[in-house]
Amino acid sequence: DGKTANAYTEQEAWEEQQIRKSRLQFGSMDRGRRGDEYELLLDDGVEFVRSTVMAGTVPADDDDAAAAAAAGDEYQAEAMDTKATLQDERKTLPVYKLKDDLLKAIAEHQVLIVVGETGSGKTTQIPQYLHEAGYTAEGRKKVACTQPRRVAAMSVAARVAEEMGVKLGDEVGYSIRFEDCTSEKTVIKYMTDGMLLREFLGEPDLGSYSVVVVDEAHERTLATDILFGLVKDIARLRPDMKLLISSATLNADKFSDFFDAAPIFRIPGRRFEVGIHYTVAPEADYIDAAVVTVLQLHVTEPPGGGDILLFLTGQEEIETVEEILRQRLRVLGGMVAELVICPIYANLPAELQAKIFEPAPPGARKVVLATNIAETSLTIDGIKYVVDPGFCKVKSYNPRTGMESLLVAPVSRASAEQRAGRSGRTGPGKCFRLYTEYNFVSDLDDDAVPEIQRSNLASVVLALKALGINDLVGFDFMDPPPAESLLKALEELFALGALNSRGELTKTGRRMAEFPLDPMLSKAIVASERYGCSEEVITIAAMLSAGNAVFYRPRDKRVHTDAARRGFHAGNASDHVALLNVYNAWAESGYSPQWCRESFVQHRTMRRARDVRDQLGALLERVEIAPCSSADLDAVRKAVTAGYFRHAARLQRDGSYRAVKSRQTVFVHPSSGVAQAPPRWALYHELVLTTKEYMRQVTELKPEWLVEIAPHYYERKDVDEPEPKKMAVAAA
Numbered sequence: 016d017g018k019t020a021n022a023y024t025e026q027e028a029w030e031e032q033q034i035r036k037s038r039l040q041f042g043s044m045d046r047g048r049r050g051d052e053y054e055l056l057l058d059d060g061v062e063f064v065r066s067t068v069m070a071g072t073v074p075a076d077d078d079d080a081a082a083a084a085a086a087g088d089e090y091q092a093e094a095m096d097t098k099a100t101l102q103d104e105r106k107t108l109p110v111y112k113l114k115d116d117l118l119k120a121i122a123e124h125q126v127l128i129v130v131g132e133t134g135s136g137k138t139t140q141i142p143q144y145l146h147e148a149g150y151t152a153e154g155r156k157k158v159a160c161t162q163p164r165r166v167a168a169m170s171v172a173a174r175v176a177e178e179m180g181v182k183l184g185d186e187v188g189y190s191i192r193f194e195d196c197t198s199e200k201t202v203i204k205y206m207t208d209g210m211l212l213r214e215f216l217g218e219p220d221l222g223s224y225s226v227v228v229v230d231e232a233h234e235r236t237l238a239t240d241i242l243f244g245l246v247k248d249i250a251r252l253r254p255d256m257k258l259l260i261s262s263a264t265l266n267a268d269k270f271s272d273f274f275d276a277a278p279i280f281r282i283p284g285r286r287f288e289v290g291i292h293y294t295v296a297p298e299a300d301y302i303d304a305a306v307v308t309v310l311q312l313h314v315t316e317p318p319g320g321g322d323i324l325l326f327l328t329g330q331e332e333i334e335t336v337e338e339i340l341r342q343r344l345r346v347l348g349g350m351v352a353e354l355v356i357c358p359i360y361a362n363l364p365a366e367l368q369a370k371i372f373e374p375a376p377p378g379a380r381k382v383v384l385a386t387n388i389a390e391t392s393l394t395i396d397g398i399k400y401v402v403d404p405g406f407c408k409v410k411s412y413n414p415r416t417g418m419e420s421l422l423v424a425p426v427s428r429a430s431a432e433q434r435a436g437r438s439g440r441t442g443p444g445k446c447f448r449l450y451t452e453y454n455f456v457s458d459l460d461d462d463a464v465p466e467i468q469r470s471n472l473a474s475v476v477l478a479l480k481a482l483g484i485n486d487l488v489g490f491d492f493m494d495p496p497p498a499e500s501l502l503k504a505l506e507e508l509f510a511l512g513a514l515n516s517r518g519e520l521t522k523t524g525r526r527m528a529e530f531p532l533d534p535m536l537s538k539a540i541v542a543s544e545r546y547g548c549s550e551e552v553i554t555i556a557a558m559l560s561a562g563n564a565v566f567y568r569p570r571d572k573r574v575h576t577d578a579a580r581r582g583f584h585a586g587n588a589s590d591h592v593a594l595l596n597v598y599n600a601w602a603e604s605g606y607s608p609q610w611c612r613e614s615f616v617q618h619r620t621m622r623r624a625r626d627v628r629d630q631l632g633a634l635l636e637r638v639e640i641a642p643c644s645s646a647d648l649d650a651v652r653k654a655v656t657a658g659y660f661r662h663a664a665r666l667q668r669d670g671s672y673r674a675v676k677s678r679q680t681v682f683v684h685p686s687s688g689v690a691q692a693p694p695r696w697a698l699y700h701e702l703v704l705t706t707k708e709y710m711r712q713v714t715e716l717k718p719e720w721l722v723e724i725a726p727h728y729y730e731r732k733d734v735d736e737p738e739p740k741k742m743a744v745a746a747a
């Protein structure tokens with residue numbers, strides 16, 4: 016019925032508003048002066064003050080500087096006119112002039128730290144140079160180049176394949192979780208850092224690689240940090256292997272120190288002057304301020320004079336901004352030049368990703384709406400204006416509760432500098448920070464904390480144990496994780512039965528390590544053997560891994576979509592079972608796109624789930640679990656419980672839940688199918704923190720299962736204890 020559908024929408028809107036409010040980090044709100052001519056579209060303008068010019072802005076190459084200065088604002092139009100071939104373009108990159116020196120340095124040193132401004136050609140060119148210089152010739156050895164982000168791995172591989180004139184997946188390929196686009200022919204392999212970590216499991220000496228490039232090292236992702244320790248170790252074992260650590264930050268000494276004083280190869284930057292503009296006063300709503308600033312720039316800056324890059328925190332925000340921009344542009348109609356909107360985030364389909372690199376048509380301007388990915392991993396040519404609200408999503412982990420969450424937080428000063436630098440790559444640029452200079456100087460941290468110090472480590476500890484690395488405290492970390500996090504990871508793996516009481520890998524643990532999933536989900540799969548329902552559990556695992564966008568809800572059809580959604584829950588208080596039902600119904604339809612449309616299910620997500628499921632099926636075979644299917648949904652729930660028993664929660668009188676062990680108060684996410692009739696006991700897949708801690712993907716369970724399935728974790732009293740009396744938090 017329409018009523019509940021609306022309640023859900025309102026709830027969502029309210030939530031969103033609360034998040035916005037909570038982001039009001041920087042004092043009170045003060046709107047800028049009203050700009051008369053754009054009143055219609057801008058309501059209130061955002062007022063900026065120009066501040067310091069970035070240090071170190073003298074271009075390293077005088078010829079380029081002169082050319083750029085002469086060209087002035089026309090530089091981009093000129094670049095577009097020039098019908099440069101890809102090969103010519105390659106030669107204009109800063110790294111090109113140093114090609115011979117670089118190859119010489121690589122020949123002379125086993126380990127080399129390569130440092131260069133973003134966009135200088137490190138990622139796309141160096142692997143090609145190595146290929147041309149013969150590093151891939153003998154014995155068909157490969158060059159690996161790791162990337163912290165999936166999208167970067169894919170898009171860079173596509174670019175390099177194009178430059179080499181080969182089909183993607185032949186000589187040049189990429190490998191990301193659940194997607195291997197390589198073949199027998201592949202000699203240059205871009206991959207996520209997490210995938211290289213997994214390759215150690217199959218090939219502990221990385222024997223098929225002649226060179227390993229750990230790229231974007233400055234990002235210090237969890238997987239990259241673990242790789243540092245592992246590749247340092249195998250470099251000692253394999254004198255024939257070359258190791259390059261490549262980074263965009265100038266502070267490379269830390270990398271050099273870690274890799275036994277490895278020499279640093281610097282690629283001189285080619286960065287033009289960037290004018291920094293700060294808001295006069297803090298902005299209350301950065302989304303609104305960002306939209307207004309983009310439009311202000313589009314209207315007031317000369318047309319065809321350069322594109323805009325706006326940094327946002329995630330897909331939802333990007334979609335919101337895209338929609339608002341489209342609406343406002345529609346109102347303006349022919350009054351302003353065309354503005355081409357290009358979103359880029361991790362889940363964007365590959366065919367749309369390519370679009371961000373296409374130049375805007377003559378006379379039009381492009382605005383790229385990007386996450387952190389455009390900070391250093393991806394370089395988009397033609398950007399002249401950067402709009403930086405100063406926020407990003409960061410993972411945070413509380414080892415005490417074991418809770419990991421994604422939070423929107425202010426960026427570091429180093430990030431803000433990187434973002435600004437993106438506007439001065441091919442000519443002088445401007446950066447508009449939606450916060451004050453005072454905020455920049457006094458409120459931002461210097462650097463981001465490495466991910467290893469704010470993550471749940473269960474997954475990497477399991478991988479390291481599977482590699483035979485037992486002494487984790489003695490592991491060669493660049494920055495060690497907190498002892499508490501390591502301990503918590505060991506405890507978690509012990510509770511899951513992956514480690515024995517001496518901390519050694521068990522047979523269950525060995526099987527779990529084969530799956531590129533969170534250990535809890537891997538455990539559910541391994542446990543499905545016992546409950547005779549491996550087919551069902553890998554379907555659920557695939558659906559959970561394929562992304563959150565299973566259903567879509569067009570605004571005008573909410574009543575229908577919500578009814579269709581409830582259909583998949585029929586009689587089961589379980590989002591997991593609903594996911595299973597969706598997949599099975601789709602499979603029965605012959606994997607039909609038509610069925611997806613009629614059921615308001617995203618076909619793209621389903622196709623991905625099918626891919627993931629196929630791969631999980633192959634892994635099941637590898638760990639020798641026979642495919643088995645059960646119609647007993649309790650069996651399926653028990654298998655899920657075997658992985659997620661730590662996520663058990665009990666309903667309170669006021670409608671909230673309390674986590675059984677951590678005693679934390681949590682809530683059913685309004686998008687959950689069990690939100691209308693919350694069960695007394697439930698488990699959840701994950702927590703998302705918005706205004707409250709919400710449980711996403713919730714399934715009813717029986718409390719006695721907890722004691723039966725995880726007797727070392729739960730005692731009778733945990734589940735028998737009478738529900739605590741609690742005052743109703745009445746909204747009366």
Ligand code: CDP
Nearest residue numbers: 133134135136137138139170171174394396
């Ligand atoms: O790694 P680094 O930041 O040093 O530079 P890069 O990623 O190798 O980028 C070098 C050049 O390739 C830039 O001019 C990019 O615009 C271009 N590129 C591209 O056009 N399309 C891609 N998918 C990746 C890079």
Ligand code: MG
Nearest residue numbers: 137138391392
């Ligand atoms: Mg790069």
